[in-house]
Amino acid sequence: MNQEVKEPTPEEVDKLYKRLDKEAEAAGYHLNPDIEFTKELVRSLLINERRYGYWACPCRLADGVKQEDLDIICPCDYRDADLAEHDACYCALYVSGSVLRGEKAPESIPERRPAREDRSQFKEKQEGKVPTGTSKPVWRCRVCGYLCAREEPPGVCPICKAKKERFERFM
Amino acid sequence: MEMKHVEGENKGKVILYALSTCVWCKKTKRLLNQLGVDYYFIDVDLLGREEKDKVIEEVKKYNPVATFPTMVIDDDKVIRGYKPEEIRKELEK
Ligand code: SF4
Numbered sequence: 001m002n003q004e005v006k007e008p009t010p011e012e013v014d015k016l017y018k019r020l021d022k023e024a025e026a027a028g029y030h031l032n033p034d035i036e037f038t039k040e041l042v043r044s045l046l047i048n049e050r051r052y053g054y055w056a057c058p059c060r061l062a063d064g065v066k067q068e069d070l071d072i073i074c075p076c077d078y079r080d081a082d083l084a085e086h087d088a089c090y091c092a093l094y095v096s097g098s099v100l101r102g103e104k105a106p107e108s109i110p111e112r113r114p115a116r117e118d119r120s121q122f123k124e125k126q127e128g129k130v131p132t133g134t135s136k137p138v139w140r141c142r143v144c145g146y147l148c149a150r151e152e153p154p155g156v157c158p159i160c161k162a163k164k165e166r167f168e169r170f171m
Numbered sequence: 172m173e174m175k176h177v178e179g180e181n182k183g184k185v186i187l188y189a190l191s192t193c194v195w196c197k198k199t200k201r202l203l204n205q206l207g208v209d210y211y212f213i214d215v216d217l218l219g220r221e222e223k224d225k226v227i228e229e230v231k232k233y234n235p236v237a238t239f240p241t242m243v244i245d246d247d248k249v250i251r252g253y254k255p256e257e258i259r260k261e262l263e264k
Contacts, residue, residue: 058194059196061215091195108253
C-alpha cells in the first residue's frame with residue numbers, strides 16, 4: 001500500500017489556515033501563534049484528508065478506518081482537556097490564551113487517548129426513552145461539550161464545527 | 172522493514188520511530204540533524220497495514236502506548252515525545 005499523496009500547495013495550506021483561525025477565534029479557541037509550526041500541521045491535515053478522507057490527527061497514528069479514528073478527527077475529543085491541563089492540544093495546533101500571549105510555550109505532552117476499548121465511539125450508546133421532565137433527548141458534542149435538546153443532533157456543531165457523528169446521547 | 176539512514180557522528184545506535192505528518196517528529200529529526208548524529212528513522216504512517224502492525228508491536232516494547240516520536244538509543248534508553256533537553260543530554264555526551 002502506498003501512502004504517498006499529492007502535496008498540498010502553499011495556497012491550499014494558507015486557505016485552510018485562515019479558515020481554521022477564523023473558526024477558532026469565533027468559538028473562543030486559538031491556533032498556535034507560531035505560524036510556521038501551525039502551517040505545517042495544517043498541511044498535514046490536508047495530507048491526511050487525501051490519505052484517509054478525513055482530518056486524522058497529524059501527531060497520532062491513524063488506523064485508516066473512520067470508525068476507529070472517530071475520536072482523533074481534528075479537533076479531537078481530547079483537545080479541551082489538554083488545553084485545560086497543558087495549555088495546548090496534543091499536536092499544539094490549538095493553544096490556550098496564555099500561550100497566545102507568550103506567557104507559556106507549548107511542548108510535547110503525554111497521550112490522553114485511552115486504550116481502544118475505552119474510546120467513546122465503542123462505548124454502548126445510551127439509547128432509550130427520553131428522561132421524565134424533558135420533552136426531547138439531549139445530545140452532547142464530544143469535542144466541545146455543547147449540549148442541545150432536539151430529536152437529532154445538529155449536522156455540524158454550532159460551536160466547534162464538529163460533524164454530527166461526533167455527538168453522543170447525553171440524556 | 173526498511174529504516175532510513177541519516178549519516179553523521181556515531182553516538183550509539185539511534186532509532187527514531189516517527190510519523191511523516193507529526194510536527195513533534197519533524198522537530199526531533201531537525202534536532203538530530205542539527206546535532207549531526209548518525210541515526211535511523213521510520214515514518215510509520217507511510218507503511219502498509221501489515222508492516223505497520225509489525226512496527227507498532229516493536230514500538231510497544233519500548234513505549235507501551237506506542238506514541239510518536241519514540242526514540243531508542245542503544246536498544247536501551249527510550250525518549251518519548253519531543254524532549255530537546257533530554258535528547259541533547261543523551262547525544263551531546
Ligand atoms: S485538536 Fe490537536 S491533538 Fe486534536 S486532532 Fe487536532 S491537531 Fe491533533
